[in-house]
Amino acid sequence: MGTLTEHVDLSWEDVAHRYGRKIYTFAYRLTGNPDDAADLVQDVLLRVRKGLENYTPGSFEGWLWRITRNAFLDGVRKKKRRPTVPFPEGDHVAYGSSPSPDEVLASVRLSDDVQSALLKLPFEFREAVVLCDVVGLTYEEISAAIDAPVGTVRSRIHRGRSQLREMLTWPV
Amino acid sequence: MAGMTPDERLSMLLSCYLDGELTKDELAEVVDVLEHDVAAIAEFRRLKEARNALRTLPTPRMPMYLLPAGHLGSELSAYLDGELATGELPRISGHLDVCAECRDELADLDRSRTAVRSLPGLEPPDFLALARDAREARTRARWPAVAAAVTGLAAVAIAFTVGIGIGDRGTVAVDVAELEARHGAVVSGTSVTGIRTSSP
Numbered sequence: 001m002g003t004l005t006e007h008v009d010l011s012w013e014d015v016a017h018r019y020g021r022k023i024y025t026f027a028y029r030l031t032g033n034p035d036d037a038a039d040l041v042q043d044v045l046l047r048v049r050k051g052l053e054n055y056t057p058g059s060f061e062g063w064l065w066r067i068t069r070n071a072f073l074d075g076v077r078k079k080k081r082r083p084t085v086p087f088p089e090g091d092h093v094a095y096g097s098s099p100s101p102d103e104v105l106a107s108v109r110l111s112d113d114v115q116s117a118l119l120k121l122p123f124e125f126r127e128a129v130v131l132c133d134v135v136g137l138t139y140e141e142i143s144a145a146i147d148a149p150v151g152t153v154r155s156r157i158h159r160g161r162s163q164l165r166e167m168l169t170w171p172v
Numbered sequence: 173m174a175g176m177t178p179d180e181r182l183s184m185l186l187s188c189y190l191d192g193e194l195t196k197d198e199l200a201e202v203v204d205v206l207e208h209d210v211a212a213i214a215e216f217r218r219l220k221e222a223r224n225a226l227r228t229l230p231t232p233r234m235p236m237y238l239l240p241a242g243h244l245g246s247e248l249s250a251y252l253d254g255e256l257a258t259g260e261l262p263r264i265s266g267h268l269d270v271c272a273e274c275r276d277e278l279a280d281l282d283r284s285r286t287a288v289r290s291l292p293g294l295e296p297p298d299f300l301a302l303a304r305d306a307r308e309a310r311t312r313a314r315w316p317a318v319a320a321a322v323t324g325l326a327a328v329a330i331a332f333t334v335g336i337g338i339g340d341r342g343t344v345a346v347d348v349a350e351l352e353a354r355h356g357a358v359v360s361g362t363s364v365t366g367i368r369t370s371s372p
Contacts, residue, residue, distance in 0.1 A: 013240045016238075016239050016240050017239060017240070020234065020238060020239050021231070021234050024232065024234040024238065025231055025232055025234075028232040029229065029232075034232065037232070037234075038234075038235055038238055041234070041238045042238060042266070042269065042270070045238075045270055046269075046270060049270065111229050111230055114225045114226065114229055115229070118226070129226055130226075132191065133223055133226035133227050134226055134227070134229065138191075138193070139188075139191065139193045154184060154187070154188050154193065155184060157187060157188075157191070158183060158184040158187035158188070158219075161187055161219050161222040161223055162183065162187075162218075162219065162222070164222040164225065164226070165218045165219065165221060165222035168221070168222065168225060
């Protein structure tokens with residue numbers, strides 16, 4: 001048992017139930033690989049279990065996602081590979097286009113396309129947009145998780161979205 | 173925001189605006205631009221589309237074994253005995269990986285199981301043997317012809333086997349008492365049923 005905030009006592013099982021799916025989703029979107037995501041969840045929960053003993057109350061989200069990020073990076077270093085999912089055949093990628101609102105509305109994206117585009121982003125941008133738009137953290141929580149100033153978080157999310165939008169654009 | 177062009181800075185503010193992450197001054201600036209700048213509105217829409225594409229991604233289905241599902245309880249015995257469905261094993265082993273209490277309980281169960289299995293076998297009490305005899309006597313009375321036929325066949329089979337044994341081995345003597353002891357069969361000297369098989 002560890003006291004995570006001034007108001008709530010959480011066991012590691014509570015953490016697992018409350019955040020397990022988010023951790024899995026984070027890893028899945030970052031890697032595009034369900035096996036890597038499952039490995040990461042197990043690794044993070046073990047680290048949480050050990051870490052709760054020495055946890056000092058503060059930003060729990062920041063603490064948890066810092067653990068998650070470190071576990072992820074350790075996993076990548078161990079495997080010495082960065083999983084990628086190739087673009088499906090026939091996918092069209094156009095850069096620097098400026099679509100009209102009609103084009104925007106006509107651009108219906110399948111989740112596979114988005115996932116493929118996501119995996120093409122540099123890791124720092126991918127991580128920032130996933131933590132923001134998939135996990136739903138605030139800029140301040142992301143700042144704590146990735147140990148970077150909020151200004152850097154703003155910039156990375158913006159650049160991640162800009163590049164993603166360019167990759168997801170094709171002529172209609 | 174050093175090193176950014178004015179357009180890049182505005183684009184970044186638009187991205188932050190989508191997340192409600194602007195200061196009061198920045199918010200006023202962005203709202204003002206979005207009221208009259210068509211290019212800014214187009215850029216805002218582009219960023220919003222990228223954001224929506226990410227936010228509407230389906231949530232991947234996480235394997236349930238990754239989550240602690242309470243303690244395993246009676247499933248531990250089934251796990252020890254190899255009686256769990258294959259599909260259940262990842263959940264059980266996943267839980268055991270992270271739950272020291274269930275690991276300890278599993279070790280205790282394993283020790284108990286080994287101790288019980290190493291106990292010597294026991295003869296059944298006499299009254300159980302009497303009841304069994306009475307039940308079998310009733311069965312024989314009900315089915316005398318069938319019983320006679322079956323036991324007769326059994327007797328022939330034994331005689332045949334014994335005969336082959338003698339034939340093969342020449343002078344080897346067959347000890348019926350030993351056969352009886354080894355195979356659990358009891359030879360009756362007088363009964364028409366000849367042989368009755370003891371209960372296992």
